[in-house]
Amino acid sequence: AQSVTQLDSHVSVSEGTPVLLRCNYSSSYSPSLFWYVQHPNKGLQLLLKYTSAATLVKGINGFEAEFKKSETSFHLTKPSAHMSDAAEYFCAANTGNQFYFGTGTSLTVIP
Amino acid sequence: NAGVMQNPRHLVRRRGQEARLRCSPMKGHSHVYWYRQLPEEGLKFMVYLQKENIIDESGMPKERFSAEFPKEGPSILRIQQVVRGDSAAYFCASSPVGTSVSNEQFFGPGTRLTVL
Numbered sequence: 001a002q003s004v005t006q007l008d009s010h011v012s013v014s015e016g017t018p019v020l021l022r023c024n025y026s027s028s029y030s031p032s033l034f035w036y037v038q039h040p041n042k043g044l045q046l047l048l049k050y051t052s053a054a055t056l057v058k059g060i061n062g063f064e065a066e067f068k069k070s071e072t073s074f075h076l077t078k079p080s081a082h083m084s085d086a087a088e089y090f091c092a093a094n095t096g097n098q099f100y101f102g103t104g105t106s107l108t109v110i111p
Numbered sequence: 112n113a114g115v116m117q118n119p120r121h122l123v124r125r126r127g128q129e130a131r132l133r134c135s136p137m138k139g140h141s142h143v144y145w146y147r148q149l150p151e152e153g154l155k156f157m158v159y160l161q162k163e164n165i166i167d168e169s170g171m172p173k174e175r176f177s178a179e180f181p182k183e184g185p186s187i188l189r190i191q192q193v194v195r196g197d198s199a200a201y202f203c204a205s206s207p208v209g210t211s212v213s214n215e216q217f218f219g220p221g222t223r224l225t226v227l
Contacts, residue, residue, distance in 0.1 A: 006153075034215060043115070043202060044154075044218040090153055098167070099144070099204075099216060101153040 004093050006102035014110045019078040021105045023065075023091030026072060031093040033074040035065055038088040038104075047089075050074060061085070081109045113138065115205050115219035123225045130190040130197070132222045136205030143186045144216060145178055148200040160186060193226045200224075 007022040025033065032051045036044040048059025055067040065076045074091060086109045091102040116135040124130050136143050141162050146154040156170040160180040171178065175193075180186040190197055200223050204216035 032214075036218070041220075041223075043117075043220040044204075046215055046217075049215055094214065098156045098159070098170075099146075099154075101146075101155070103153040 004091050004100050004102040006089075006091055006105050008105050009103065010106045010108070012108040012110060013081045015083055016080050019076070019081045019085065019107065021076040021089050021091075021107065023074045023076065023102060024072050025074065025091075025093045027093065027095065031095045033065075033067060034092045034094065034099075035059065035063070035074075035076050036090045036092060038090065040087075044090065047076070081107075083109050083111065085109055115140075115203055115217050117201075117203050117219035117222050119222060120220060121223050121225070123227065124193050125227050126194055127192050130193050130224055130226075132188040132190075132201050132203075132224070134186040134188070134203030134205075134219060136186070136203075137207075137217055140205035140207050140217070142206045142208065143180050144204045144206075145186075145188050146202045146204065148202060148221070150199070154202060157188075190224075193224070195226045198224055198226045 003026050005024045013019055034049045035047040037047050038044050047063050048057045050057050050067045058064045063078050065074050067074050089105045093100045115137055118133050143160045145157040147157055148154045158171050158178045159167040163182050175191045177189045200221045202221045203219045206214050206216050
C-alpha cells in the first residue's frame with residue numbers, strides 16, 4: 001500500500017536559520033514525489049517535484065528536496081528561513097492513479 | 112491563463128440541507144480531482160473525473176456524496192443531507208492529461224463548508 005508520512009506536525013525555526021521538513025514514503029515502486037505549500041485559507045501551490053530525473057530537486061522560493069531511495073525519503077530544505085515561509089507544507093506521492101498526501105507540517109518562523 | 116476556480120469560497124449550510132461545490136479546471140485541462148481536508152489533517156482523495164466519466168471514486172463516501180463533470184460547465188461535488196462531520200475544506204485539482212505518474216495537479220483555492 002502507498003503512504004506518505006510527514007514526521008513532524010509542527011516545526012519552528014528562527015528567521016535566517018535552515019529549514020528541514022521531513023517526508024518518508026512507502027511504495028512498491030518509486031512514485032513521483034511532490035512538495036506543496038498552503039498559506040492560510042489558500043489553495044495548494046507546488047514547490048517542487050521529483051520524477052526520476054536528478055535526485056536533488058530545486059524548487060521555488062529557495063526550497064530544494066533530495067530523493068533518497070535507500071531511505072525512502074524526500075525531505076524539504078531551505079538554507080535560510082524567511083518570515084513569508086510560515087505556512088503548512090504537504091508532501092505527496094503520485095502513483096499514477098492517485099495523489100497520496102501526508103498530514104502536513106506547520107512551519108512557524110520566529111523573528 | 113486563469114487557474115483552477117472554485118466557488119463558492121465559503122459555504123454555510125444547516126444540517127439536512129444540500130451543498131453544491133463547483134470547480135472549473137484550468138483551460139485545456141480535462142481531468143478533475145476532488146479532495147477533502149478535515150481540520151488538522153492532510154488532503155484525502157475523493158474522486159477523479161474526466162469529461163462525462165467518473166474514473167475513480169474510491170475515496171467517496173458511499174452515501175450522500177456524488178460528483179459529476181459534464182460535457183459543458185464546471186465539475187460539481189454534491190453533498191446531500193449534510194451533517195456536521197461534513198464540515199471541511201474541499202479542494203479541486205485539475206491536470207491536462209491522465210494520471211501519469213509525473214503529472215502534477217493544479218489546485219484551486221478550495222471551498223470551506225461549514226455545517227451548523
